[in-house]
Amino acid sequence: YDFELAEGQSRRTEQVFLDHTYRWIKPGGLLVFVIPAERIGDCSKTVASQFRDIRIYRLGDPECVRYRQVVIFAVKRGRRERDRLQDAEIRDTLTYLSKLTRGPVGTSPLPDDPDFRYVVPESEPVELVNRGLPLDEIEDLLIKSPAYRQGNRILFGSQTTVSGRPLTPLHGGHVGLLCTAGMLNGIFGTGEDRHVACWQSIKVSDHIEETEEDGTVIIRDRERFTQRLTLVYADGRTVVLG
Template identity: 25%
Template sequence: MARIASQSKGGFYATPEGQLSLILPHLQINQDEETEVINLLDPCAGEGKALKQISQYLKTYDVAVASFGVELEKSRAKKAEELLDVVINEGYESIRTEPKYSLLWLNPPYDEVFHERTELRFLRTLTSKTKNVLVDNGLLMFCVPQYVLGACSSVLAGRFKDIKVYRFTDEAYPVFKQVVVFGKFGKPHSSEARKQTKAYLKEIAEQGPEVLPTIEEIEEMFIVPSSTDIQCFRAGKLRNEELAEDLAQSLAYQEFEKRVTPKAKNSTMKNPLLPLKVTHAGIAVASGAIGGNFGNHIIVGVTKQVNEKQEVLDEEGLAKQEVYIKHYKSVVRVFTTDGIHEIQ
């Protein structure tokens, strides 16, 4: 029945706010270290309410908190944009980001595709070597049905340590039989600890709610580690607004703009301190600095490439070899009613 109810919602089932309110008092910032920022990620953000609730609570510690959400369904993504700092309307598997998240709230769709649990796919991808999103000792809060823990036991036991499992309250549990798995990202302390955790998760997956304490009975505190600013949080395909942002920050684009844009607007030619010599005037005209339409004639500066051939003589005065010399010559062309004149 739980699977039918989940599928009727397209695999989406928002976390009841009342359940999350019981968990939040047990989240804590490490007071012994200087906290730069706390990054939060929800790859199944829905309307963003769950992550917003977590973000608001952590801000009571007077630290900077940044919330990032991913939501595939367009209308829910629009609503999430109003609550979270950054939201991408995209599938979680194609997101490009960094392993800088302090907390991962993962409440994936409850379903099975091609004989594999969807919850396992989310967990395995987001904590893999190539796509991992968590910092060392980053906190995982994995909200799934209790019977799914068996399928996820290997990944949880192999990639997380200090795992604790609590179920929803008696009022909320029956619909989806949901539990919340807490764990620190990192290899277990020993292979024996990994085996014990895996066996424990498989065992409780086959039993009922009576084997687990409720979230009302949580006693320990779960530390949310600090991180640094996220520099990359992008959709899989490059979008127009992202391209515009990249170009604005690109050093190559800045260099190009510097070369083609005048350094100062409305810049004007300054008068020389001393009178120009003939050569100076010729160069100025040839370069285009002065010239143009003078009423009854037009002056244009032209620089031409000139090739000259010279013969190198030997000691007896005989031609030994020919040398070609290439240089540039500036010419001033004057267009008049009488014709075109070149001044060299």
């Protein structure tokens, strides 16, 4: 329940939703539309021209009463029905709906026992068709593409192999830089301790509360970056450190 802002105009989202979805209802299908009563007028043109057997009821739930909600029941017209529809019928329906826009007082509450029966037509089986790109297949075929192999050198940097021992001992800052750069990723250990190590840099928040002598509570939130190490062992065990 809001306004949709667009260039040169703004429309209620109830109207936008109905104009977009009523085409999906098959001829003879039933519309069940819950909106605030004062928004009936925004949707009246679509309801009057595309639907028949319109019935509007006031909803009695406390939340519905708070927002003055009503429910609209209507049957979707077929193409022939719309072609035979007279302007006078549309005008009478618009007049009826405009009166109800002023509030749900003039509408009857939704009864527990039905006072009108709608016949919902049976739907045909629905077939879902994916017309998107086969991304998995494209990804598998990329490595066979000569153009991709030529552009790969420009688009993606090659993994740098680091070996040897440092000239001086590394302190925490050095180790952190190597970890976040991915230079300490790889396979380590032997036997049961053989594992794959993967480092990554993450942001964490520290929440600190301090109480002054006069009872004032001071809250400090501090964000910082730290390193997280994920280990996957040969026997399937996983460990996350950091």
